[in-house]
Amino acid sequence: MLNIPSQAFPAPSSQQRVASGGRSKVPLKQGRSLMDWIRLTKSGKDLTGLKGRLIEVTEEELKKHNTKDDCWICIRGFVYNVSPYMEYHPGGEDELMKAAGSDGTDLFDQVHRWVNYESMLKECLVGRMAVKPAVPKDYHEEKKVLNGMLPKSQVPDALAKEGPVSPSYDWFQTDSLVTIVIYTKQKDVNLDSVIVDHQYDSFRAETIIKDYSYLIHIELSHAIQEDFSVRVVANVGKIEIVLKKKENTSWECLGHPLENHNSLIPKKDTGLYYRKCQLISKEDATHDTKLFCLMLPPSTHLQVPIGQHVYLKLTITGDFVSISNPEGNFKIAQFQELEDLFLLAAGTGFTPMVKILNYALTNISSLRKVKLMFFNKTEDDIIWRSQLEKLAFKDKRFDVEFVLSQPTSEWNGKKGCISPGLLSEFLKRSLDNSKVLICICGPAAFTEQGMRMLHDLNFSKDEIHAFTAS
Ligand code: HEM
Known part of the structure; x- marks a missing residue:
């Protein structure tokens, strides 16, 4: 059975996309969709050229398979012949070739750790890397x-x-x-x-x-x-x-x-x-x-x-x-002695904020203020609006502001996208030197712009946590 990530996953606004920076998918040729790939892998065709045999691959051997027509990549110790997948790769052939004949684990993880390559490339498995004895000389196992x-x-x-x-x-x-x-x-x-x-x-x-x-x-x-x-x-x-x-x-x-x-x-x-x-x-x-x-x-x-x-x-x-x-890579130690917590979320970037909000309001005794600025397109897109409003009503340390980029004429809240103006008004410390943490999560462009603006507003690296997939 194949476990296949949908082509639309993660959703464009998901935090998993945040680390992707300027990556982009390439248009695939006709007949090269994910469904076509699944069909090919199920066709019984020998996709490795090894007639179902698995071999032990040395580094020297791996290096030899570095062309589009003969391209092997090692991921987490397993070697795959990705030549048949070349034209089906949504990131394009050139991207896949960056790892040709080598260990592509880090590169793969940087771009899309969530992609289920084990299942997608099951029929392309050539074998395992031969293990090199990596143990220092003075080490002896008890x-x-x-x-x-x-x-x-x-x-x-x-x-x-x-x-x-x-x-x-x-x-x-x-x-x-x-x-x-x-x-x-x-x-x-x-x-x-x-x-x-x-x-x-x-x-x-x-x-x-x-x-x-x-x-x-x-x-x-x-x-x-x-x-x-x-x-x-x-x-x-x-x-x-x-x-x-x-x-x-x-x-x-x-x-x-x-x-x-x-x-x-x-x-x-x-x-x-x-x-x-x-x-x-x-x-x-x-x-x-x-x-x-x-x-x-x-x-x-x-x-x-x-x-x-x-x-x-x-x-x-x-x-x-x-x-x-x-x-x-979020560390709970970032909450130590915290006085002001600011949360900037866009769309489903709200997800990590739920647990943070809950934890902060119940466990951080030094906390004076928690503010959430939640960016969405329309009122209908706001996740858990009434719960957030109730929480703000109940707990006077907490405040929420909704900002809409495509509001109807009835909306009398904040409008627009993330901007230095909105941020400088929102990010007011409760005391001149209070300890602050700003958490930011949303689509890549939102997080990147937000980070730049926060640096321009003189917040230090330690005062900002950006949720990214890496
Ligand atoms: C190791 C070298 C690789 C590099 C540098 C690379 C790079 C990329 C890039 C740049 C994209 C477009 C990202 C985007 O969605 O915006 C992409 C998408 C994708 N790649 Fe790779 N890739 C590599 C290996 C692989 C392998 C081995 C597989 C195995 C099946 C794979 C499967 C996919 C899939 C399914 C997508 C679409 C993901 C999505 O919809 O989010 N890639 N890749």
Whole structure:
């Protein structure tokens, strides 16, 4: 089954577009649409020229395939022959050729991390990159760890020096429970920091520590029940995952290590992990915006931290939606001692503001003022208008202003687009030297213009957070 992102995704006003800058799609030749590509991939044609074989590709070999007619690209360790896809690529052949014969992961992620290349290029898979031993000479793996079965962290010393200290883990059991303990060796961990999934034969617990990801990835030796609990002892940086045994037998070992088990990897080098969610409800937020409510499987522990987002994968013929691990670079520390919070949103750029608003008004005791300036075309486009007005009525720290670019003659609120005039009037500090944060989210052009205007108004980099897809 193919998981295909719709050609219109993300919507033109989505924050995922924000990082794209001046990118543009190219007109595709007739017969080169996404549907045509799907048809070709299902036709049974040999798209790699390898008659279904998968090979191990060395760097030297990869480099040789660097022409339009013979173009291989490596993404996250897998090599694809993209020559057949060349004319179907919405970004054009020249863009795709930028990664010809090389590792295109970074480039791909910079442009469109959400694109489901694994599924789209399934028939173009040539094989895996041959692994080069990248371990420094003075590194030698210790064979045994607590409970005697799992290799110690595979973090080379060199990486450990640059990034955080590698976490470690242990496990213990009672008759009915198995507890996995992760010692993060960091103080600022909380329930957002760990994402746990138990799917098929794989048990996966990913702990996010700064820009790194520490993974426990095991095929458990015995069956467990669907649900489990996760606890965090924040002051000692300990995370406990308590699993319920299906049968009250004693486990001799936790299980077999799977890929990247017990390793600390920079987050940017890990792929997005998805789990299938059930669609619980779908409501109209406005005439062209819908609110989807999804339910995580009981065998998943995942919380989206404030200011972060997830990617969705829809299966055209299926009745579920897959959601990814959270991504984003908003840091809750930006709220520390905050006195004035200004939110600038355009269209669906309102999305991250909802959680920020909620968190700020309930948790930041130093906060004096929160103001949202919400840009839309018409009154009908304003998402959750009455809720925002009610909130402003209830909480005197909060104010909202709607600005319309195509208002009717009855509209007596603010009109126009983002401008230095509107901003300088809106962004008044409550005190001369109050600590401010300005969050901005909307289509790329809106965010870019807004950022320029904010710099011209002398707000510093630390006072501005722009939501972008990168
Ligand atoms: C690694 C080199 C690549 C570069 C530099 C690149 C660049 C681009 C650019 C500039 C666009 C137009 C962006 C826009 O929507 O405004 C685009 C769109 C797209 N590319 Fe790529 N691309 C690359 C690889 C790939 C690969 C391997 C796939 C695999 C299937 C792919 C699939 C797509 C799709 C589906 C779109 C349309 C996305 C949308 O509608 O938002 N690209 N690409």
